[in-house]
Amino acid sequence: MPQEMYFEDFFPGQTFDSERSYRVSAKEIISFGEKYDPQPFHIDETAGKNSFFSGLCASGWLTAAIVMRLRVESIKVAGGMIGAGVEEMRWTQPVRPDDSIRTQAEILQVRHSATRPEYGVIRSQTTVFNQRDEVVMRSIVNWLAPLRDKK
Amino acid sequence: MPQEMYFEDFFPGQTFDSERSYRVSAKEIISFGEKYDPQPFHIDETAGKNSFFSGLCASGWLTAAIVMRLRVESIKVAGGMIGAGVEEMRWTQPVRPDDSIRTQAEILQVRHSATRPEYGVIRSQTTVFNQRDEVVMRSIVNWLAPLRDKK
Numbered sequence: 001m002p003q004e005m006y007f008e009d010f011f012p013g014q015t016f017d018s019e020r021s022y023r024v025s026a027k028e029i030i031s032f033g034e035k036y037d038p039q040p041f042h043i044d045e046t047a048g049k050n051s052f053f054s055g056l057c058a059s060g061w062l063t064a065a066i067v068m069r070l071r072v073e074s075i076k077v078a079g080g081m082i083g084a085g086v087e088e089m090r091w092t093q094p095v096r097p098d099d100s101i102r103t104q105a106e107i108l109q110v111r112h113s114a115t116r117p118e119y120g121v122i123r124s125q126t127t128v129f130n131q132r133d134e135v136v137m138r139s140i141v142n143w144l145a146p147l148r149d150k151k
Numbered sequence: 152m153p154q155e156m157y158f159e160d161f162f163p164g165q166t167f168d169s170e171r172s173y174r175v176s177a178k179e180i181i182s183f184g185e186k187y188d189p190q191p192f193h194i195d196e197t198a199g200k201n202s203f204f205s206g207l208c209a210s211g212w213l214t215a216a217i218v219m220r221l222r223v224e225s226i227k228v229a230g231g232m233i234g235a236g237v238e239e240m241r242w243t244q245p246v247r248p249d250d251s252i253r254t255q256a257e258i259l260q261v262r263h264s265a266t267r268p269e270y271g272v273i274r275s276q277t278t279v280f281n282q283r284d285e286v287v288m289r290s291i292v293n294w295l296a297p298l299r300d301k302k
Contacts, residue, residue, distance in 0.1 A: 036216035037223060039231040052233050052295075060234045061216045065187035068212050072188060080190040082203050083211045086290075089237035139237075144203075 004078040006148035007120030010110050018070035018103040021131070024058055026097035032062040057094035063101070063137050064089065067128055070103045077145050084121055087140040093130070100131040108140070112147075119144045155229040157299035158271030161261050169221035169254040172282070175209055177248035183213040208245035214252070214288050215240065218279055221254045228296050235272055238291040244281065251282045259291070263298075270295040 026045070033042030037059035040047035048056040072081055095101060109123040122145050128137035177196070184193030188210035191198035199207040223232055246252060260274040273296050279288040 032216075036220045038220070039223060041231060051231060059216075059219070061212070061219050065183075065210075065212045065216065068210070069187045069189070072190060080192060080202060083242060085242065086237055086240035089240070091234060091236065 004076050005145065006078050007110065007112075007122070007145040008148050010107050010120075010122050010145060012107055012109055014107040016071075016074045016105040018074050020070075020073070021100035021102045022066050022070060023098060023100045024062070024066065024095055026056060029056060029058045029062065029095075029097060032065075033059055037061055053094050055094075055096065057096055058099075060089075060091040060137070063091065063095050063128065064139070066101060067103055067126060067137065067139070070101075071105060071126065074103070075105065077143070078148075079146055082119075082144040084142040084144055087123075087142065089137070089139040091137050093134050093136045095130065095136050099136075101128055101136060103128050113144065116144070118147055118150055120147060155227050156296065157229050158261065158263075158273070158296040159299050161258050161271075161273050161296060163258055163260055165258040167222075167225045167256040169225050171221075171224070172251035172253045173217050173221060174249060174251045175213070175217065175246055177207060180207060180209045180213065180246075180248060183216075184210055188212055204245050206245075206247065208247055209250075211240075211242040211288070214242065214246050214279065215290070217252060218254055218277060218288065218290070221252075222256060222277065225254070226256065228294065229299075230297055233270075233295040235293040235295055238274075238293065240288070240290040240292075242288050244285050244287045246281065246287050250287075252279055252287060254279050264295065267295070269301055270297055 041051040041053040042059045045056045105126045113119045123142050126139045130136050192202040192204040193210045196207045256277045264270045274293050277290045281287050
């Protein structure tokens with residue numbers, strides 16, 4: 001288990017691989033779809049076949065949630081990872097039942113927070129791969145990390 | 152129930168209010184947190200108290216998922232709403248147990264797709280309010296809508 005990280009521990013070019021792959025079942029796709037994204041291609045195999053996606057696929061918001069899970073497991077920010085916002089997120093390939101996804105995060109930039117002197121802002125890019133190493137999602141996300149050496 | 156909409160039905164300045172408010176329970180916050188964002192302030196009331204957020208609050212990814220639900224209910228794109236990507240997403244206030252959230256979407260831009268001639272791209276801004284009319288999230292999202300009059 002990685003140790004808790006502070007602002008001072010992050011630097012541009014640093015990378016974090018997810019500690020595991022996450023297998024996405026049809027059950028999880030349908031359960032999430034029924035709750036949050038009830039469209040034919042996210043909740044029904046047959047209806048999905050006649051849709052844009054030619055089959056069942058995960059809501060992009062389920063993929064994003066799983067990516068958060070993998071990121072939280074692999075980057076242990078002291079006090080928790082506090083999201084400051086998403087700059088960009090793209091779904092480049094459908095995620096299908098039984099796909100296994102993994103993430104690779106790269107730190108792009110670190111800077112002190114203008115509004116919260118006890119925090120820094122970490123700008124990171126996450127690339128999400130399936131089991132065939134195809135990119136299924138990319139995102140640029142900012143989060144806060146506390147300063148170890150408080151001013 | 153709104154009728155199915157095609158590319159030709161969207162225009163800049165058009166707005167869509169969610170058809171209802173969505174009440175976010177502590178149970179849903181914790182259940183989503185345990186699955187996808189297992190951090191103290193998303194899964195445990197007591198641990199949350201000593202955190203950045205001074206209490207339990209919803210994962211930003213749960214809020215985003217609920218916003219997708221409200222958007223899907225209020226904007227019925229023919230064949231389904233196919234996400235083309237997020238340009239920006241910001242969480243501006245924590246969403247707390249028993250908050251009720253609603254959305255207001257505005258169409259910013261419509262254009263034909265360069266790569267898929269049978270689709271157009273709709274660029275939209277969504278503002279998310281709680282029951283005190285405070286903005287809890289903002290996003291700019293693009294989605295595809297099929298052309299009614301195929302080329």
